[in-house]
Amino acid sequence: MHKQMTRGFTLIELLVVVAIIAVLVSILLPSLAKARASARQTLCASNLRQAGIGLWLYANDNYGYAPLVHGTDYTHPQPPRDGKEWWEWLEPYGLHKEYLYCPEDPHRTENGVESYIFNGMFAFGKQLTAVERPSFKIIVSERGDTDEALTHQGYPAWKPVNIWEGLIKKDRHGKVSNYLLVDGHVVPMVFAQTVGPNRAQDDSNMHYVVEFVH
Numbered sequence: 001m002h003k004q005m006t007r008g009f010t011l012i013e014l015l016v017v018v019a020i021i022a023v024l025v026s027i028l029l030p031s032l033a034k035a036r037a038s039a040r041q042t043l044c045a046s047n048l049r050q051a052g053i054g055l056w057l058y059a060n061d062n063y064g065y066a067p068l069v070h071g072t073d074y075t076h077p078q079p080p081r082d083g084k085e086w087w088e089w090l091e092p093y094g095l096h097k098e099y100l101y102c103p104e105d106p107h108r109t110e111n112g113v114e115s116y117i118f119n120g121m122f123a124f125g126k127q128l129t130a131v132e133r134p135s136f137k138i139i140v141s142e143r144g145d146t147d148e149a150l151t152h153q154g155y156p157a158w159k160p161v162n163i164w165e166g167l168i169k170k171d172r173h174g175k176v177s178n179y180l181l182v183d184g185h186v187v188p189m190v191f192a193q194t195v196g197p198n199r200a201q202d203d204s205n206m207h208y209v210v211e212f213v214h
Helices: 011-061 088-093 161-167
Strands: 116-119 138-142 177-181 186-189
Touching: 011 088, 011 116, 011 138, 011 177, 011 186
Parallel strands: none
Antiparallel strands: 116 138, 138 177, 177 186
């Protein structure tokens, strides 16, 4: 009786299998990376929507006003409190600390550095209920990565763009960043879409531009 011999893979066959696996991995990795980035952008947008909910709940309890920053507007129904940041006013309305960090933000683990920055036009007790076309006005943006941006809670959007654009992260998610609009919804936009000189000629083009309340 002859013992049956089992045939193993030859070196060439093994190399072919390894090459096929390498090709499949090279095809799949970009798709997986893209899916991961998309999931992170979605989580960031969800965080900003939570901020929008907090803003409107706060406004509902405060005669339509946005939260104070640095406490200088004495027409606001809340007493001025120096040092209290815009998001701290929203904590009782569900904007907990974990909602303040974008998963794509490299500074998200640094103490005292949130991923989002407030539009300064709303930072001193402006009434959200008096804003015209709230779906075309940005109230919270993604914070920039420069040293100056990391020390600010708001940006002076009433000044020329070149003065404050470094405080904004323009391309956190590929070519776009997420923006919270006054009406509470979040839109990913290329930065050029958000500033006045580049605005669409009519609303049908759906360019959501920064329009500030003075």
